[in-house]
Amino acid sequence: MATLLNKHNQQSSLLQSHHSFGRLQCSVNTNISDPYISKVHAFIEWNGEHWLLRDVSSNGTWLNGNKLAREQIAHLKKDDVITFASKSANAFQVLDINPPCDCLIPIAHNSKAIELEYFHLLPSKEAQPMVLSFNNQTYSWWQEILDDNLSQSVTSAELSDQEILTVDGLSWQLQINRAVADTQILRPTVTSLDDIRFTFNTSLDEESTQLFMQTGGENIDLLVRSHHYLTLTLARQRAADMQAGLSDSEQGWLYAEHLVKDLGMDASHLNIQIYRIRKQFVDALNNNCESSDIIERKAGKLRLASKNFCVIKGDVTECDTSQTIHVEPSQEAKEYSQLN
Structure with missing residues (x-):
């Protein structure tokens, strides 16, 4: 993130997208306590491509030793030195010029x-x-x-x-x-899980699981990750409940305490797994579909929110919810169904 270093006291200022400097503490982002500094002395703003410095003061602003005309706009570069009111005590060095971020x-x-x-x-x-x-x-x-x-x-x-x-x-x-205005969509527009189809590819020994998302004609590879096995377990339970004719609101729910026990992890690890699933989902779609949608939670239970998925084990399709085929639930799913 863009940062200025006060060369006098070695304190840094992280630039906001519209950043003000001046003597009036309650009205500026970076306060400079000096009688030669105007109440609002200068602005640094991000225009989407560059950081721009603008002087609005009475006593002037210098960039690399050159005085700016009042209201003049100058592009900032790394290692530039900005001096307010021509005093060395009010000199700031540009440490980096990365775009603003939260x-x-x-x-x-x-x-x-x-x-x-x-x-x-x-x-x-x-x-x-x-x-x-x-x-x-x-x-x-x-x-x-x-x-x-x-x-x-x-x-x-x-x-x-x-x-x-x-x-x-x-x-x-x-x-x-x-x-x-800075938000850019890098992936197809996805506002609902209904726009996404998931494909799980798990090995015969289920030691590795790869997940794909298909949306808008694009196939997004979420690679092989350990947390995909949790998502796969939830998918299998939902498929079994769909086959059993349960209503949509009742499909796929598993008690978290049973998942913790049967997947060999503690509650904290389960939460981390859910976080990793949601984060990867968000990153893949550039946060264009809310992460909380992918895994639903209520009263100690979890489920996969999507009803549109396919599970392939080895080279055999275990289930495909887009087709009217028989779904043979896994042993784990059968045990969970009995517990629930």
């Missing part, structure tokens, strides 16, 4: 700022893990607590810009920098 800024500790991905896990040593996810529909960040008490649902809450989060006793401030 991030967590450390408050009163020396940790590095955290650049947020669309779906970001914040592990904790003292409490339950936290996930921050960006919702394209509400255009906002949401906080989810991964509850290890498997009888409870995951809690979630919408976050506002500049909101304070605490992880292991350290405080972080959410800084939202993205602009609506």
Whole structure:
């Protein structure tokens, strides 16, 4: 993320997409306490391609020793030096010119700022893990607590810009920098799971499982990952329940405590597996379909939300929900059905 270094006190400023400098602390992003500095002295803005410096002051702004005309706009480059009011004490060096991004800024500790991905896990040593996810529909960040008490649902809450989060006793401030116009769709437009078909390819010994998503004429390879086996287990249960004629609302639900036992993991590991499934799903579609859709949770139960999938074991199609074929549930699915 774009950063300026105050050469006088060695403090860094992380640039927001529209960043102001000046003496009026309540009205600017970076406060410069100096009587020669205007209340709002200058702006640095991201135009989608470049960072632009603009002077609006009374006493001037210099770029690499050259004074800018008032309201003049200049492109910034790495290692440029910006000086406000011609005083060396107010000199800032451009450390990098990366585009703006949403991030967590450390408050009163020396940790590095955290650049947020669309779906970001914040592990904790003292409490339950936290996930921050960006919702394209509400255009906002949401906080989810991964509850290890498997009888409870995951809690979630919408976050506002500049909101304070605490992880292991350290405080972080959410800084939202993205602009609506900057959002770019890199994958086919997908707003619903109905637009996606999943294909599971698992080996005969089920030691490796590869997952594909087909959407908009594109086949997206999610590669071989250990967490695909959890998704496969949920898919098998849904297929068995579909074959048994259960209603849509009743299909595919498995108790998390049974999954934990039978897959040989603890509750925390199960939550991490679910996080990895959701994150890979989000990344593959550039966050164009909400990650919470892929795995549904309620009252200690989980299920695969999609009803459109095919399971291939070795070279044999085990089930294909798009065809009216007989589905032979796996032994695991039979056992789960009896437990549920």
